Amino acid sequence: xxxxxxxxxxxxxxxxxxxxxxxxxxxxxxxxxxxxxxxxxxxxxxxxxxxxxxxxxxxxxxxxxxxxxxxxxxxxxxxxxxxxxxxxxxxxxxxxxxxxxxxxxxxxxxxxxxxxxxxxxxxxxxxxxxxxxxxxxxxxxxxxxxxxxxxxxxxxxxxxxxxxxxxxxxxxxxxxxxxxxxxxxxxxxxxxxxxxxxxxxxxxxxxxxxxxxxxxxxxxxxxxxxxxxxxxxxxxxxxxxxxxxxxxxxxxxxxxxxxxxxxxxxxxxxxxxxxxxxxxxxxxxxxxxxxxxxxxxxxxxxxxxxxxxxxxxxxxxxxxxxxxxxxxxxxxxxxxxxxxxxxxxxxxxxxxxxxxxxxxxxxxxxxxxxxxxxxxxxxxxxxxxxxxxxxxxxxxxxxxxxxxxxxxxxxxxxxxxxxxxxxxxxxxxxxxxxxxxxxxxxxxxxxxxxxxxxxxxxxxxxxxxxxxxxxxxxxxxxxxxxxxxxxxxx
Amino acid sequence: xxxxxxxxxxxxxxxxxxxxxxxxxxxxxxxxxxxxxxxxxxxxxxxxxxxxxxxxxxxxxxxxxxxxxxxxxxxxxxxxxxxxxxxxxxxxxxxxxxxxxxxxxxxxxxxxxxxxxxxxxxxxxxxxxxxxxxxxxxxxxxxxxxxxxxxxxxxxxxxxxxxxxxxxxxxxxxxxxxxxxxxxxxxxxxxxxxxxxxxxxxxxxxxxxxxxxxxxxxxxxxxxxxxxxxxxxxxxxxxxxxxxxxxxxxxxxxxxxxxxxxxxx
Numbered sequence: 001x002x003x004x005x006x007x008x009x010x011x012x013x014x015x016x017x018x019x020x021x022x023x024x025x026x027x028x029x030x031x032x033x034x035x036x037x038x039x040x041x042x043x044x045x046x047x048x049x050x051x052x053x054x055x056x057x058x059x060x061x062x063x064x065x066x067x068x069x070x071x072x073x074x075x076x077x078x079x080x081x082x083x084x085x086x087x088x089x090x091x092x093x094x095x096x097x098x099x100x101x102x103x104x105x106x107x108x109x110x111x112x113x114x115x116x117x118x119x120x121x122x123x124x125x126x127x128x129x130x131x132x133x134x135x136x137x138x139x140x141x142x143x144x145x146x147x148x149x150x151x152x153x154x155x156x157x158x159x160x161x162x163x164x165x166x167x168x169x170x171x172x173x174x175x176x177x178x179x180x181x182x183x184x185x186x187x188x189x190x191x192x193x194x195x196x197x198x199x200x201x202x203x204x205x206x207x208x209x210x211x212x213x214x215x216x217x218x219x220x221x222x223x224x225x226x227x228x229x230x231x232x233x234x235x236x237x238x239x240x241x242x243x244x245x246x247x248x249x250x251x252x253x254x255x256x257x258x259x260x261x262x263x264x265x266x267x268x269x270x271x272x273x274x275x276x277x278x279x280x281x282x283x284x285x286x287x288x289x290x291x292x293x294x295x296x297x298x299x300x301x302x303x304x305x306x307x308x309x310x311x312x313x314x315x316x317x318x319x320x321x322x323x324x325x326x327x328x329x330x331x332x333x334x335x336x337x338x339x340x341x342x343x344x345x346x347x348x349x350x351x352x353x354x355x356x357x358x359x360x361x362x363x364x365x366x367x368x369x370x371x372x373x374x375x376x377x378x379x380x381x382x383x384x385x386x387x388x389x390x391x392x393x394x395x396x397x398x399x400x401x402x403x404x405x406x407x408x409x410x411x412x413x414x415x416x417x418x419x420x421x422x423x424x425x426x427x428x429x430x431x432x433x434x435x436x437x438x439x440x441x442x443x444x445x446x447x448x449x450x451x452x453x454x455x456x457x458x459x460x461x462x463x464x465x466x467x468x469x470x471x472x473x474x475x476x477x478x479x480x481x482x483x484x485x486x487x488x489x490x
Numbered sequence: 491x492x493x494x495x496x497x498x499x500x501x502x503x504x505x506x507x508x509x510x511x512x513x514x515x516x517x518x519x520x521x522x523x524x525x526x527x528x529x530x531x532x533x534x535x536x537x538x539x540x541x542x543x544x545x546x547x548x549x550x551x552x553x554x555x556x557x558x559x560x561x562x563x564x565x566x567x568x569x570x571x572x573x574x575x576x577x578x579x580x581x582x583x584x585x586x587x588x589x590x591x592x593x594x595x596x597x598x599x600x601x602x603x604x605x606x607x608x609x610x611x612x613x614x615x616x617x618x619x620x621x622x623x624x625x626x627x628x629x630x631x632x633x634x635x636x637x638x639x640x641x642x643x644x645x646x647x648x649x650x651x652x653x654x655x656x657x658x659x660x661x662x663x664x665x666x667x668x669x670x671x672x673x674x675x676x677x678x679x680x681x682x683x684x685x686x687x688x689x690x691x692x693x694x695x696x697x698x699x700x701x702x703x704x705x706x707x708x709x710x711x712x713x714x715x716x717x718x719x720x721x722x723x724x725x726x727x728x729x730x731x732x733x734x735x736x737x738x739x740x741x742x743x744x745x746x747x748x749x750x751x752x753x754x755x
Contacts, residue, residue: 273733379521412683 001071001094003050009071010051010096013063018102020052029097032081032088034414034445040340041410046488049076049095056102058177058185058215065213066183068096074476075181077209079120079152082144082333084350085443087156087208091477091485100151103215106130110221115174115190117218120151127219137224139166147330150217157206159439161326163390164250165257165286166222168439170205177216178204181469190218203464208441209475211468228292230285231323232299233314235278239263239386240361241309242281245302246391247357249283254298258284258323258389263364265385266401274318278311282319344406345382349418351425355434356395360388364398366428371402375424377417380405390438397438400425415490419445445489447481491545493535494599496592496606496619497528497564499557503611508726522560526672527607533676534637535605536568541639546570548599552580552591558694565690566681577699582711585617591709592618593625594702601665603647608632608669616669623667631660632669 001009010019020026026048031039038044055061068075074092078099081088090097100121107117109130116138118127125146127138141160142148148158154176159168166172175190188201204214236242242261249259260282267275281303285295303310336348355363364386372378383403388396408416422445426436430452436442442450451458465472465480477485502521524532532549539545548571549564551557561572575591583591596604604626606619616632623630633651641648646661652671662668670676699709707713734740748754 273735408680409682412680415683416686 001073003094006050006071006073006094006096009067010053013067014053014055014060018054018056020054021050023048025052026050029076029078029088030090032083032086032443034084034086034089034418034443036337037340037406037413038410040337043409043411045411046090047093047095049090049097052078052097052099054099054101058103058179061098061103061179061213061215062183062185064096064098065179065181068473069181069183069471072471073473075209075213075473076475077151077155077213079149079155080123080144080147082148082152083156083441083443085437085440086445087441087443087475087478089444089477089488091444091482091488095476098213100149100215103151107216111136114221115218116221117175117190117216118150120154120213120215120217121149123147123149124153131221132224135224136221138172138219139222140169140172140219143326147333150219151214154205154214154217155208156441157439159390161323161389162257162284162286164259164392165255168390169219170202172219173201173205173217174220175218176201176204176214178212178214180212181471181473185215186212187216203468206441208443208478210479211464211474223288225286225288225292228285228287228289229320230292230296231316231319232283232285232296232303233316233319234281234303235274235276235311235314236261236281237309237311238279239364239388241306242279243357243361243388243396244309245281245306246388246396248302248305249298250391250393250396252298252302254295256283256295256299257286258282259391260387260389262387263385265383266387267385269383269385269401269403270322271314271318274314276311280314282314284319284323345403348401348403349421350399350401350440351422352397352399352438352440353425353429353434353436354390354395354397354438355429355432359432359434360396360398363429363432363434366432367400367425370424370428371421375420377404377407380407380417399438414445419489422446442479444477444485447477447479447485448489450479450481491538491542491602492600493538493545493547493603493605494596494601495528495531495535495547495549496604496622497532497549497551498525498610498612499523499551499553499560500525500610500612522557524560524564524678525607525610525612527609527670529607529678530670530672530674530676531605531607531668532564532567532569533678534670534674535603536679537639537676538642539568542642548573550575550592550595552576552583552588555696558691558696561694562690563681565693566685566688567679570693572694574694574696575698575702576696577709579699579706579710582714583709584714584716585613585615585621586715587709587713589618589621589625590713591699591702591704593622594704595697596622596626603665604628604667606667606669608634608671619667619669626667628665628667629662630667630669631662633671634668635671635673636675637668 029052030044030046030048055064074095076088076095076097078088078097103119103121105119106122109116116127139162141162142158153169154173157170175188177187179185204212246259246261262280264279267280271280283299285292371384381404386398386400388398390397402421404417406413426449429436436446436449436453454461499522502523535547539547547569549569550573552575555576561574565572609616620630634649635652636650638648646663648661651658734743
């Protein structure tokens with residue numbers, strides 16, 4: 001279908017103000033934060049979508065998807081636009097971006113049953129602002145909280161900064177509504193638990209817009225006791241010490257909301273005013289007073305057990321102050337964009353992986369060694385490090401961070417810097433049995449390793465795609481590797 | 491039009507490491523960079539070539555064999571030829587001997603413009619381009635901050651020079667030796683991704699003292715007019731670092747420091 005015909009057909013489905021063909025906004029919709037530098041410099045090498053459309057109901061989403069499916073039109077589902085791995089990047093000449101802008105209703109907040117139902121386009125911050133004055137929280141707090149929306153948070157299996165207590169989004173979603181390419185609407189009801197066959201929520205959670213479009217989400221609510229928060233901070237000898245203490249806290253059953261270990265380099269970025277060149281370990285104990293007291297005791301006991309690795313205690317006020325200023329706002333994102341226009345410099349690229357306790361430090365060391373020894377532009381790195389920020393009973397994550405001076409053309413930046421660095425992180429992680437993507441999703445730039453990530457279980461993923469999106473119209477190139485997409489990657 | 495750019499590779503003085511205990515410069519693994527003002531010269535030549543595609547650009551340097559890879563990086567831009575003049579006999583050459591070597595090569599070349607930077611970050615004498623102009627009996631202008639591209643065809647190149655904060659405009663004939671300032675707007679492009687590993691070694695010419703027809707006593711220590719009595723490494727002391735927050739108190743600390751240093755009244 002040619003673009004004019006597509007727009008004509010869309011005008012039969014939607015009102016004029018629901019169809020956006022503004023060229024600047026289409027350019028913006030061509031890629032996400034993975035290519036933020038090239039995007040800022042106006043050198044994107046991918047096609048723009050034909051239009052961005054804003055359905056106002058689940059029924060309209062259904063009509064749009066069926067129309068696209070019948071006419072082989074690629075669809076990209078979009079929420080708050082904070083994707084970092086290419087999930088919102090367009091690789092097809094004829095693409096429609098379905099944005100959740102008008103799916104913006106908070107449908108029900110149920111304080112007795114401790115759950116809230118929202119449409120996909122409701123920003124996380126909006127719901128938090130409603131429930132916080134009532135003494136509740138969703139418990140979900142990614143750095144993108146002020147901007148990110150529920151549809152995207154669920155579709156990417158996002159995680160928040162308090163995950164060690166509250167869990168990832170997959171632990172919070174009790175039910176949801178989603179629409180499949182053939183127009184079928186599925187509503188997964190909200191129950192506390194059930195054993196009614198496989199947990200079908202997980203077909204939608206983390207699908208990254210490749211199987212269905214999420215239109216509505218019900219998440220848990222938790223009582224919130226910010227007045228009880230206790231912060232702990234330490235300068236520590238090395239990453240090994242920090243990981244050992246995190247493990248000690250976790251395996252003894254404590255659930256601090258924040259439990260993090262930063263390498264020297266990464267600590268320098270976040271805690272420049274007190275890190276003194278050392279690694280940093282931080283905790284936050286949160287919840288009702290009894291739980292906070294018990295958690296604090298557990299943290300102190302773990303720190304005491306590894307006291308030979310503790311250099312000094314940090315004033316807890318410094319940790320609290322830092323945490324209160326960690327989230328991005330739209331202004332931060334806009335300022336970053338402006339900065340990239342002025343400077344040949346890149347701050348804020350990351351690759352997040354996970355592994356068991358035994359393996360994570362080895363992955364960290366292998367990555368540091370390989371980047372230092374093998375990366376041809378290592379001398380351009382202005383920061384190389386990582387932190388563990390989400391821990392579980394059996395392991396933790398490692399969030400590799402790298403900033404660099406850009407000594408190449410803007411259109412080559414990804415191929416010369418980010419992708420080779422990410423490749424090293426992914427290869428070393430997969431080699432030791434970890435997961436290459438802890439919480440950003442696969443997007444389009446890690447799809448070359450999707451099969452290796454899942455091994456023999458890739459069969460299940462592939463069958464889901466065949467069953468729910470047999471014509472392959474949903475977010476071409478995301479999660480599932482595509483031969484035609486390689487020209488944008490390499 | 492044929493342009494020859496005189497270039498020099500120097501230690502990256504902005505990225506050096508210093509051993510404060512032994513009070514010595516750590517030279518191991520020190521990165522070599524193209525002298526920034528020489529980069530402006532190459533950038534201008536590439537700009538000319540963009541406007542006049544028939545332009546032929548050659549880069550010329552005198553230095554150790556080890557800079558070959560750096561010369562190849564420049565060849566991966568739109569530069570046509572590179573010449574490396576290298577010989578152990580050149581060790582110890584001062585600016586006089588260096589300019590003699592380079593001028594000897596240039597005398598054998600047919601050239602319309604000889605471009606260079608005005609200063610190098612390591613030596614900073616500004617002697618070499620001027621002395622080359624003397625050897626070749628050509629006009630020389632230094633500290634060039636802008637060049638009027640529209641004047642390229644007029645037989646005289648119109649350019650602006652920053653002379654002690656006074657901007658002066660000159661019209662110079664071809665051929666001339668022109669030395670650019672770091673304040674010129676010309677910025678070296680980057681090598682394109684697809685050209686990063688391009689084979690260019692066949693366009694790099696390496697020549698030695700004998701090929702230039704120079705005698706050993708004309709170059710190196712013997713051919714230099716500068717007598718170095720002694721050298722020393724400047725003693726550096728490690729400065730205390732104070733980090734402040736981005737808040738009222740932090741901003742006040744910065745303002746107080748700037749006032750103390752006389753930057754702010």
